[in-house]
Amino acid sequence: MKILNGVMKRTGCKIVLAQKAFSMYTMYPLIGQYLSGTTASGLFEARLGYEEMGKENHIFAPAYREEEMDEIVSICDHIIFNSFSQLEKFKDKVLKAGKKVGLRINPECSTQVGHAIYDPCSPGSRFGVTLENFRPDELDGVSGLHFHTLCEQNSDDLATTLAAVEEKFGPWLSQMEWINFGGGHHITREDYDIPLLESCIKRMQEKYGLEVYLEPGEAVALNAGYLVTTVLDTHKNGMDIAILDTSASCHMPDVLEMPYRPPLLGSGMPGEKPYTYRLGGQTCLTGDVIGDYSFDQPLKSGDRLIFGDMAIYTMVKNTTFNGMPLPAIAIQDKNGDCRIVREFGYQDFKMRLA
Numbered sequence: 001m002k003i004l005n006g007v008m009k010r011t012g013c014k015i016v017l018a019q020k021a022f023s024m025y026t027m028y029p030l031i032g033q034y035l036s037g038t039t040a041s042g043l044f045e046a047r048l049g050y051e052e053m054g055k056e057n058h059i060f061a062p063a064y065r066e067e068e069m070d071e072i073v074s075i076c077d078h079i080i081f082n083s084f085s086q087l088e089k090f091k092d093k094v095l096k097a098g099k100k101v102g103l104r105i106n107p108e109c110s111t112q113v114g115h116a117i118y119d120p121c122s123p124g125s126r127f128g129v130t131l132e133n134f135r136p137d138e139l140d141g142v143s144g145l146h147f148h149t150l151c152e153q154n155s156d157d158l159a160t161t162l163a164a165v166e167e168k169f170g171p172w173l174s175q176m177e178w179i180n181f182g183g184g185h186h187i188t189r190e191d192y193d194i195p196l197l198e199s200c201i202k203r204m205q206e207k208y209g210l211e212v213y214l215e216p217g218e219a220v221a222l223n224a225g226y227l228v229t230t231v232l233d234t235h236k237n238g239m240d241i242a243i244l245d246t247s248a249s250c251h252m253p254d255v256l257e258m259p260y261r262p263p264l265l266g267s268g269m270p271g272e273k274p275y276t277y278r279l280g281g282q283t284c285l286t287g288d289v290i291g292d293y294s295f296d297q298p299l300k301s302g303d304r305l306i307f308g309d310m311a312i313y314t315m316v317k318n319t320t321f322n323g324m325p326l327p328a329i330a331i332q333d334k335n336g337d338c339r340i341v342r343e344f345g346y347q348d349f350k351m352r353l354a
């Protein structure tokens with residue numbers, strides 16, 4: 001928090017927490033002492049930020065539902081749209097409430113190699129308006145532009161992205177009040193180049209007179225949080241296998257989805273230490289495997305294993321990612337009537353967090 005707050009103090013930019021990465025709201029009062037507020041991916045996260053931090057509240061979603069918009073407008077300060085059609089549909093409502101309207105742009109500048117699933121600039125991406133689809137004559141009421149293109153990256157990639165933003169959208173920057181650099185800035189990582197970040201921020205402030213926002217998620221709780229698990233059994237199938245009382249698919253689904261290898265305290269890469277095991281979960285899914293790790297001693301039932309860096313993305317994927325409402329469950333009777341037997345709301349989201 002102090003590192004992020006230092007960037008805010010030295011540059012005058014504002015940093016808000018991207019709740020999609022970390023929405024453990026018992027920490028919000030502490031985080032709120034250092035950051036300017038929260039940003040949300042939908043109505044539920046917006047409510048959470050409003051209720052639990054109560055500072056500046058931003059929202060971006062690829063599209064909004066009509067029935068959610070009144071509440072979004074009442075609890076959010078910046079409402080960012082992904083297309084000119086969404087802008088046209090909801091802009092008046094937002095402006096009437098005295099809130100800020102933003103538009104997400106797509107600078108089509110990929111700085112991530114080989115990670116198309118988390119690159120919003122990959123071809124065919126649904127995120128942001130490209131220059132080809134930009135309509136300068138429909139910017140009335142839009143006070144800011146938003147881009148989000150990075151993932152776990154350093155400020156050199158931000159500088160490259162900003163050059164693309166200026167090259168493509170430069171003519172309209174001076175008519176804006178603010179710009180949002182999105183997330184993906186690994187600011188709290190040891191090798192992160194903070195002076196370069198600050199020069200990027202100052203450039204936008206000085207050249208275009210813009211207020212600058214950043215909305216990191218990971219950087220707010222990087223390398224925090226542990227998941228403690230117990231070895232239930234070991235056996236062999238061409239290699240040593242350990243069954244844990246946790247599950248990649250249930251408790252750390254991001255391990256399978258991204259995919260990535262979570263750090264495990266005291267372990268090594270396969271073959272690095274004398275005893276290598278494949279660590280798997282209790283579910284029926286063959287692919288419910290966390291990875292292959294090596295140890296100094298053979299594993300045995302009852303051993304405790306501690307995974308690290310579990311606070312960001314892992315926790316939120318155990319609840320409902322982005323606060324996306326769960327679908328209702330219904331039964332269709334033989335006569336064709338449909339009965340909704342369970343609906344899920346905001347409390348179902350919030351009660352799974354703490």
Ligand SMILES: Cc1ncc(COP(=O)(O)O)c(C=O)c1O
Binds near residue numbers: 020021151216218219
């Ligand atoms: C629009 C937007 N803002 C912020 C973030 C947070 O990114 P990170 O947690 O990588 O900093 C994301 C992540 O997907 C995002 O899509």
